[in-house]
Amino acid sequence: MATIPARQNASMLPLFAAVLAGFAAGALILVTLGERAIAVGFVSMGLVAAGAAFALRRRSAAVAQDAPATDWAVAHALAQASDDALAVTDRAGRLICANNRYEALFAGFPTPPGLPVSESAVAALGDAGRAAWRDGEGRCDGVQVFGASVSARVRRVGEDTLVWRFIGVQALDLAAQVQALIAGHTGDRMGAAGIMTVLVSPEGRIRSANRVFRLRAMGNAESLIEGRDFARFLVTDSLGLVHFEREGIEGTPLRVLQIPFLDGEDAPMLVALLDEEADTVPTPAIGASATAHVRSLISLLPAGMALVDRDGRFVHMNDAFVRGARINAAAPPLYPIDLVVREDKGALADAVRRFATGSPQSAEMTVRFVDAPEEPVAITIAGARGLGEAAVLISLKDSGEESKLKRQVAQATKMQAVGQLAGGVAHDFNNILTAIIGHCDLMLMRHSPGDSDYDDIQQIRANSNRAASLTRQLLAFSRQQTLRPQVLQLPDVISEVSNLLRRLLGETVTLEVHHGRNLGPVRADPGQLEQVVVNLAVNARDAMLAANPSGGGVLTIETMSVPASEVRAMDEDVLPVGDYTALRISDTGTGIPPEVLPKIFEPFFTTKEVGKGTGLGLSTVYGIIKQSGGFIFAESEPGKGAAFTIYLPVHAAAEETTAAKGPLPVKEKPADLWGTGTVLIVEDEDMVRAIAERALSRQGYTVLTAENGEAALELLEAAERPDLLVSDVVMPVMDGPSMARKVRARYPDLPILFMSGYAEEQLRKSIDLENVSFLPKPFSVQQLAEAVRDVLNAE
Known part of the structure; x- marks a missing residue:
C-alpha cells in the first residue's frame, strides 16, 4: 500500500534563539556603555519574546491536534477487500495510495491516467479524470490491459482527491491463473488422466496448452504452441468426428468440450479434448437401416440439406448443401455456426439448440456465409425425429431465378438512383465551374505572360478544367452527357488513339492490335469512344504492373464482326439478336477476383488504395457504351488476366448517310469575336x-x-x-x-x-x-x- 507520511516539526530553536539574543544584547551594552538599566531592559525584551514564541508554539500544537490526519490505514483495508483495482490521486495528479490488485494489474504503481496501455486509452482515461473533477464522476470502458478488457470508473471524493476504480480485473486474474495451471504441474496431471486442455483466446489463438496436447498436436511436448490457430490442429471426417490433423482421419477420434469459465464474448475459452471410446464411435453399420436410407435419400435430393445432432455438430450433408454453403470438402466444418459470419453465429446457434431439444415446428431465417458475406441466404431449420443421432434438419432455400431477378432489379434501381444523383450534382458543379472559369478568363485578359499573377490564374483555370472533366465522367455514368455521334469504323478510332496508348502504357507493357474482316460501321461519338479505350487500357496497365512491376505484360485490342447467327448461338439474355461490331480489350494481369467482378461497373467502387482511384473509370465506360446503344461484358479467370468485350450495333444506313453528307466541313475561326447587337x-x-x-x-x-x-x-x-x-x-x-x-x-x-x-x-x-x-x-x-x-x- 503506497501512502504519503505526515510531517512533524518539534524543534525548539526559535525559543532558545530569542532568549540568547536578549542576553547577548544586554551584555554588549553593559560592556561598551556601562549602562546597567539599558542592559537589563534588553534582557527583559528577550525574555518577553521567548515567552511569546513559546505561547504561539503551544497554540499551534493545539490547533494541529484539533485537525487529525487522514487515516490511510482504514482506506488501505477497505481497498484490499475490493475485487477491483483501486488507486487514489490528489489535486496535483500524484498517486496517494493504491491496493495490491492495482500493483498486480499494472506491474507497479504508475499514476493514472499515465498507465501502460495504448495511447488512445490513456487519452480516454485523461478525459474521464477531467470529467470527474468537473462533474464528480467519469468513466472509460474497453481499456485493454494485457489482452483483457477493463472498465475504469473515476469519482471525486471531497475537493482534493480522485478515486480510480478498474473493474474486470478478477477475470484477468482468473484467466492468468488458468493459463499458468494448464502450463504447469496441474496440466501434466490432467494429461496423465487422458485430458488434453487448451486455453483459447476469443480470436481462436492458443494462449496455453498442456504437454500431452502439444505432443499429440505437434509431435513434441516442448514445442512452442502459443499464438497458433487452434482450429488448424483439428480435422473432421465424413461422420463429423474430430481428429488431430497430424494423425489424420485414421487416428483416434476426439471429443471436444468447451468450458466457458468466464462471461463475455471477449473472454478466453477453456477447451478439453478426450479420446472417444471405441464402442461410442458411430459407424455407418450401427443403427436402423432406415437411417441409412434417409441419408441416401437426402444425398440424392437437389435441395441443399444437412443433418445436425443434439450437440450441434454436423452428422451428414448432401452435395447440394456443400455447394450452396461454399464448403471446402477437404476440410468440412464441425458446427453450422462455422459457416456464417460472426454477427449471425448467436442466432443460428440458438435456433439449432431450440430445435434439438424437441421443438416440433420449423423456422426460416436469413444468414450470411463467411465466403460470401454480402449475399444473404435463407435457410429452414426443423426438428428431426427417428433419424438416429440426427436431431435437426437444416435446408437451404433455393429461390433460383427469382432471387437472381430480385438482385438484378435492386441493382438496376440503385444504379438509376445514383445516376440521377450524379446528374444533379454535375449540374450544380457546372454552374460553379462556369463562374470560376469565366473569372479566370477575364483576369487573364488583364494579365500577360510574365506577370506575377499570370501563372497562378492559369493554374486555377487548369484545375477547374480538371473538375469539369470529372463532372463529364459523372454525366457519362448517368448517361446524361452530350454526345456527338458519327458513323465511323472502329479500326479508325483505334488507330487515332494508339499513339496515345503507347505513351500511357510505358515501355514495360506491349500493345498488340488485331483487326477482323468485314467490320460493319457503327454510330457513336468518336471522342467518347476513345475515352472508353483509354480507360480500359489504363486499368489493364495498372493491373499488370501491380502483378509484375518489372516485367509488365501484353495489352491486346481486337475488333471483330459478330453476325446475328453468332449472337443467337451465344444465347445471352441481355444481348438482343442482331449484327454487331465488337471491340475486345484483354490483358495478361492477375485477373479480377470473382467476388469483385459483379461490382466493377458500380460508381465509386475501386480496389485501388486510398487516393489513387475515383471509382468512376469503369462506370464512365459503362455509361458511354449504354448511351451509345451498345453492351459491355467483363470476364476473368484468376491468374489469367481480364477481358472486356464491347458490342456496338452495326449502323445499317451508314453507307447512304455518309455518301449523302460527305465529310464534315471544318469551321474556320475568325480573327476576332467582336460583334454588335x-x-x-x-x-x-x-x-x-x-x-x-x-x-x-x-x-x-x-x-x-x-x-x-x-x-x-x-x-x-x-x-x-x-x-x-x-x-x-x-x-x-x-x-x-x-x-x-x-x-x-x-x-x-x-x-x-x-x-x-x-x-x-x-x-x-x-x-x-x-x-x-x-x-x-x-x-x-x-x-x-x-x-x-x-x-x-x-x-
Missing part, C-alpha cells in the same frame, strides 16, 4: 449571369439581364426587340423553354441560345423549338462569345 441573358445563377454579361459586354454587345423567365418577359414589355435570347434551361418559377415559347409568340424569328449544366439529350424534348442552339456548361468566355457570334452570323 442587343443580347438578353436570362440566368437564375447570379455568378453565371454576371460572367456572361461581362464577357459579351467586352465583345461590343449591348447586354440586358433577367434572373428568371417572368422577369425576362416583363423586361421585354418595356424594351425593344433584342437580337438574341441567351437563356438557361432549368430555372425556378418559369423555365427557359416556357419563357422562349412566349417570346416566340411575339418575335417568331428571334434566335435563341440555350445553355445548361444538364446534357442536351436529356433536355431535347423540352427545347424542341426551331432556330435553337445549345451551349453546354461549363463554358469559357471565348466559347460563349463564339456561340453568340455563330448564332447571329447564321441569321
